[in-house]
Amino acid sequence: MIITEKKPLTELLENLEGFEKVFLIGCSDCAALAQTGGDKELEALTIKFTQAGKEVVGTLLSDGPCHNLRAKQELRGVSDEVSQADALVVLACGAGVQAVADLVSQPVMPGLNSLFLGNVKRYGWFEERCSTCGECLIADTGGICPVTRCAKSLVNGPCGGSQDGMCEVGGDRPCVWAQIMDRLKEQGRTGKLDKYQPMKDFERSIKPGVVDLRMENQDARSERLAMVIDGREEKYAHSEFGKRNWQIMLDDVKPEGLTRLQRDLDAGKFVQTAEIVPPKGVAIEKVLQYGKDIRDYVIAVNVNENPASVMRLNSLSLSHLFAREGIEPIFHITTRERNRLALQSELLGAYVLGVRNVLVLTGDHQSMGDHKEAKPVYDLDSVQLLRLCTEMMGGKDYNGHDLDGAPDFYLGAVVNPGSDLLDLQIMKMRKKALAGARYFFTQAIYDLKIFENFMDQVKDMDVKILAGIIPLKSAKMARFMNKNIPGITVPEKLIGRMEKAQDRTAESISICKEISEGCRDLCNGVHIMPIGWYSIIPQIFDPVKD
Ligand code: SF4
Ligand code: SF4
Numbered sequence: 001m002i003i004t005e006k007k008p009l010t011e012l013l014e015n016l017e018g019f020e021k022v023f024l025i026g027c028s029d030c031a032a033l034a035q036t037g038g039d040k041e042l043e044a045l046t047i048k049f050t051q052a053g054k055e056v057v058g059t060l061l062s063d064g065p066c067h068n069l070r071a072k073q074e075l076r077g078v079s080d081e082v083s084q085a086d087a088l089v090v091l092a093c094g095a096g097v098q099a100v101a102d103l104v105s106q107p108v109m110p111g112l113n114s115l116f117l118g119n120v121k122r123y124g125w126f127e128e129r130c131s132t133c134g135e136c137l138i139a140d141t142g143g144i145c146p147v148t149r150c151a152k153s154l155v156n157g158p159c160g161g162s163q164d165g166m167c168e169v170g171g172d173r174p175c176v177w178a179q180i181m182d183r184l185k186e187q188g189r190t191g192k193l194d195k196y197q198p199m200k201d202f203e204r205s206i207k208p209g210v211v212d213l214r215m216e217n218q219d220a221r222s223e224r225l226a227m228v229i230d231g232r233e234e235k236y237a238h239s240e241f242g243k244r245n246w247q248i249m250l251d252d253v254k255p256e257g258l259t260r261l262q263r264d265l266d267a268g269k270f271v272q273t274a275e276i277v278p279p280k281g282v283a284i285e286k287v288l289q290y291g292k293d294i295r296d297y298v299i300a301v302n303v304n305e306n307p308a309s310v311m312r313l314n315s316l317s318l319s320h321l322f323a324r325e326g327i328e329p330i331f332h333i334t335t336r337e338r339n340r341l342a343l344q345s346e347l348l349g350a351y352v353l354g355v356r357n358v359l360v361l362t363g364d365h366q367s368m369g370d371h372k373e374a375k376p377v378y379d380l381d382s383v384q385l386l387r388l389c390t391e392m393m394g395g396k397d398y399n400g401h402d403l404d405g406a407p408d409f410y411l412g413a414v415v416n417p418g419s420d421l422l423d424l425q426i427m428k429m430r431k432k433a434l435a436g437a438r439y440f441f442t443q444a445i446y447d448l449k450i451f452e453n454f455m456d457q458v459k460d461m462d463v464k465i466l467a468g469i470i471p472l473k474s475a476k477m478a479r480f481m482n483k484n485i486p487g488i489t490v491p492e493k494l495i496g497r498m499e500k501a502q503d504r505t506a507e508s509i510s511i512c513k514e515i516s517e518g519c520r521d522l523c524n525g526v527h528i529m530p531i532g533w534y535s536i537i538p539q540i541f542d543p544v545k546d
Pocket of ligand 1: 129130131132133134135136137138145146147148
C-alpha cells in the first residue's frame with residue numbers, strides 16, 4: 001500500500017488562500033489505513049477548516065481515488081456539492097490527487113505527502129519494502145530487498161558501516177545485509193551471495209511508467225522482457241552479462257608499473273602512504289604545503305572525496321594539483337553523488353589530468369554529513385564501479401561503445417577487517433578483487449590479533465593490503481572511536497597508555513610505530529589517516545628510500 005503523511009494545516013491553508021468554499025475527498029483504502037485520509041480525518045479536517053474560516057461544502061470518502069473510472073462515478077454522485085466548491089482538497093496519495101484533478105475544473109490541492117510503498121507490520125506501523133525498481137533480484141537475497149532496505153541500495157554486499165548488526169544510517173534499524181545473511185544461512189543458500197549483481201537498467205523505469213494490458217497482456221510483457229534480457233546479454237557480450245570470464249577480462253587490462261604505488265607494492269616493498277583531506281573552500285595553499293611536507297615520507301597521498309559526506313573541494317582537483325607538484329595522488333571516487341554517466345566522465349577526466357591510482361568507494365551516507373537533505377544517488381555500488389573501470393580500461397564504455405583512447409588505472413578499494421559482518425566484508429572484498437581491485441586500504445587497525453585473523457582469511461587473494469592507522473590524540477578520542485566508528489577497536493591497554501602518558505604526542509607516535517612494525521609481517525604497507533594532524537607523519541615514518 002501507499003504510505004502517506006498529513007500535510008501541516010498551515011500549508012493546506014496557504015494553498016487555499018483566496019478560496020472560501022472547499023470540498024474534501026478521502027480514500028477508504030491506503031490513506032484510511034495510514035490514518036491520513038479516512039472518515040475520521042475528513043471529519044477532523046472539516047472542523048479545522050471551519051475554524052479557519054473556510055466553508056466545507058461537502059465530503060466524499062472514495063473507495064480509492066487513484067482508480068480513475070471509479071473516482072469519476074463517485075464524483076458524479078456528489079456533483080452538486082462539488083460544483084459549489086472553489087477548490088478541492090484530496091486526502092490520498094499523489095496518484096489519487098491527480099486522478100481527481102483530471103476530473104474537475106477547480107484547483108485540486110494535495111492534503112497529504114506520499115512517502116513510500118510499504119507493508120503493514122501492525123495496525124498503524126508501516127515499513128518500506130519495495131522501491132518498484134523494475135528488476136526484482138530478491139530471489140538471490142533470501143526474499144529481502146537490499147535496493148530498498150539498505151540506505152545505500154547496495155546489491156553486492158554491505159558497506160563497512162554496520163555496528164552490532166545495525167545500519168550506520170540512523171542506527172535504529174538493522175543492517176539489511178545482516179538479515180540477508182541470516183535468512184540465506186537458514187535456507188542453506190549463502191552461495192547466492194557470491195553472485196555478481198549487475199548494474200540496474202533504469203531505461204526500463206523511465207518516468208512515467210505505463211502498463212497497458214489492452215495493448216499487451218502480462219504473458220506477452222513477460223516474453224518481451226525475456227527478449228530485452230537476451231538483447232542485453234548480446235549488447236554486453238564483452239561484459240559481465242556475456243560469456244567472457246572476468247579473469248580473462250582483467251588480464252587483458254592489467255597494466256604493469258603504472259604508478260610508484262603499484263611498482264613498490266609489486267616489488268614487495270612495505271609501503272607508506274597517508275591521507276590528506278581537501279579544504280572546504282578554495283584555500284589550497286595549506287594542503288599543498290602539507291603534501292610537500294610529507295612527500296619524502298610517503299610514496300603516495302590519499303585524497304578523500306567529501307569524507308563523512310561533508311562537502312569539500314573534490315578529490316580530482318587536489319589529486320591533479322598534487323600530481324603537478326610531483327606528489328603521487330590516490331584519487332578517491334565515490335558512488336554516492338554521481339550516476340554512471342558522471343562517473344565515467346570523471347574517470348576519463350582523471351586520466352587526462354595525470355591521475356592513475358584510483359580508489360573506488362561507496363562513500364559515507366549523506367545523512368552523516370553537512371548536506372543531509374541531498375539526494376542520494378548510488379546508481380552503482382563499489383563492485384559495479386570497479387567493474388565499470390575495468391571495462392573502460394578495456395576500451396569500452398558501460399554500453400560497450402568504443403572509447404577514443406582507453407584509460408589505465410591502478411584500481412583499489414577499501415575493506416573493514418573489524419566489521420561485525422566480517423564474512424560479508426570478505427565476500428564483498430573478493431567481488432571487488434574480481435571486478436578489478438588490486439589493492440585494499442583498511443579501516444584503522446589497533447588490535448593486531450583482529451587484523452591477523454582477517455589476513456588469515458584473505459591470504460589466498462592476489463591483492464595488496466595496506467593497514468590503516470589513525471594517530472590517537474587522547475584516551476577520550478580512543479573511547480569515542482570504540483563507541484562510534486564501526487570496526488574500530490582500540491584495546492584498553494592502549495587507552496591506558498594514552499591516559500597515563502606525560503607526553504601524549506610521544507605516546508601516540510610510539511603506538512603508531514608499534515602498529516606499523518607489527519603490520520610488516522602481516523600485510524603490504526600502512527596508511528596514516530591523521531585527521532588533520534599532518535605534522536605527526538614525519539615523526540611516525542622514516543623517509544622513503546627509492
Ligand atoms: S528488488 Fe526490491 S525494489 Fe526492486 S522490485 Fe524487488 S523488492 Fe522491489
Ligand atoms: S550498514 Fe551499510 S550496508 Fe548495512 S543497511 Fe546500512 S548502508 Fe546498507
